[in-house]
Amino acid sequence: MADQHIISVDRLMNRVQAIFEKSGLSPDNAHAVAHVIVAGERDHCKSHGIYRIEGCLRVLAAGKVSPDAVPQLQDSGKAVIEVDAGGGFSNPAFYAAKDALVARARETGLAALVIRDCLHFSALWHDVEALAEEGLASLSMCPSYSFVAPAGGKEPLLGTNPIAFGWPRPGPTPYVFDFATSVAARGEIELHRRAGTPIPEGWAVDRDGNPTTDPDAALDGAMLTFGAHKGSAISTMVELLAGAMLGEFMSKEALDFMGGGALLPRHGALILALDPQTFAKRSGRDPIAEGEKLLTAISGQGARLPSERRFTARAKALSEGIVLTAAEMAQLDRFEAKGLAALEG
Template identity: 40%
Template sequence: MSDTVHMSLDEVRALSTEVLIANGMSEANAMVIADVVTQAEADGTHSHGLFRVPGYVTSMRSGRMDGKAVPEVTEKSPGLVAVDSKNGFSPPAIMAGKPLAIEKAKSQGIAALGLRNNGNLNALWWEAEHFGDAGLICLTMSTSQSFVAPWGGNKALFGTDPIAFACPRAGKPPMVFDYATSASARGEIQVAAREGHSIPKGWALDKDGNDTTDPAAALEGVQLPFGGHKGNAIMIMVELLSAGLTGGNFCFEAQEQVDAFGGHDAGPSNAGQIFILIDPKGFHETFLDRVEGLFGKILAQEGTRIPGDRRYANRARSATDGIECQAALHQQILDMRDG
């Protein structure tokens, strides 16, 4: 029996939609989340694709997250849009606030979109790319549960606190990068544990505060910031902008809510997120040309690439070749759909 199941992207989308609706998510929200899952698989970001579906399901089954939540969008000021996600998942809330945020950024040159009471299980590049496609520069960041010790500490306080950035391009998809400000995304450690391989030293400490390359021990212990004290400072910035500014939860507050709920599922926390959006035409009309000038200089050196290019290559290939899903995960999702 094969260890993997071959799937077309249409099959990924259909299965994702079906299992989410079967477990209580509204059709409208399920279509958005299924797009997130499908795009992650298409781009080779498997740690945020089908791998995340059980997390969506278990958090709805436990009652901790509301799959039927209808986000509430509020115009807070000429340059600010706030979305209360109503304890729902982030992507539908972002899609709800997106039109007004884009309108404000293009009419004024700059705007911000803030989320609270949202649960984020997806890679942030999916969100940032939407705004890059609209011709805007986008900087977004999010909080989560507490998984990461502050620099010099050994107890979880921060989340993986991811950041994503999108920059529009002329006649091409936007340049988008997305990374955790911890030494690795938590999903990378979870995938390593599932597949039975080690993780690099410096990613995490075990529960006794010792360096570990064992992903299972890392999941029981704490993750570490990337770049030592510099990464630690960036994580503080993410917390302040994503949660302090928006009214969302700091990671330690989100963790307290999960603990108070009395059960730990594989779903997201009740967090906060910020999008800072800039229309580059506000400064001058040659921005896109200057972008290509810089990228040309980068690519003139052998061995370089532009961030996101590998994802776009994966996307083009998977559109015809499909993807491979771990057989055990595929069966787990089928059982969740049918059970």
């Protein structure tokens, strides 16, 4: 189609990195942020792809993120490794600490990475996949902005609180899930509002706590978690482990701190990394081969594994390039030429 432009993954990486350097990010930070955004676009995970560039530029323009933060690794030598993002994006902090986390998990069987004081916008699958490539299982979670009410409540206290899990597989792609603990994304409610269509039942309550399908009432009230009281419990766990336990913001404090949800949230993140070889050793079994028995049986009955769609899109993008629209290409041109000034146009 005339509107379709093909760009290679490497070329898109260069362009997105150039945009962030033009916008004032240090080269290391620009590289890390561009890497995760291009990975999202490559996997046709559009909500975490180049769509995110503008949100990153807006928080830069607002002076709410440190463009040249240098992540500070704090390693106690024990099971908990910390990295202070210094008010920068979370991604450079993860990369700065990844090798230490991998080494510690292999050495002790189990290690945690605490990321402090970061701006967070990226999908968590990126981090758990990087750890699965190293042969590690991992669990990653963070708070966000408090737009979600706990089960049985009406006041938004919980974030959309994503949780991701990765498990190594013999092939090129691991077992990975990554989802919001809210039933839907806030942006989806906004899309219904603009379209004048009702939202599905079970997505939200109005400000009095009554179920609603009216997007305005929902945005004025609170979103709900997936899985009723069970999902609400998991979301609460994310607040406690990745917020309170770290001494970093929970979702409500993150929202109060930024004075609203227009800009990216600032908070911490928690990643647990487990070495299956250490855990399985005494059994004499190969944990990865054991896992395959389950995973191939799930696929074998025609059920889809999480992330399969992403992996299919990835393979296509790597061999054929990424398809962007003319409007997306034009936006890349504008951002690359003007940096932050493009926001004013």
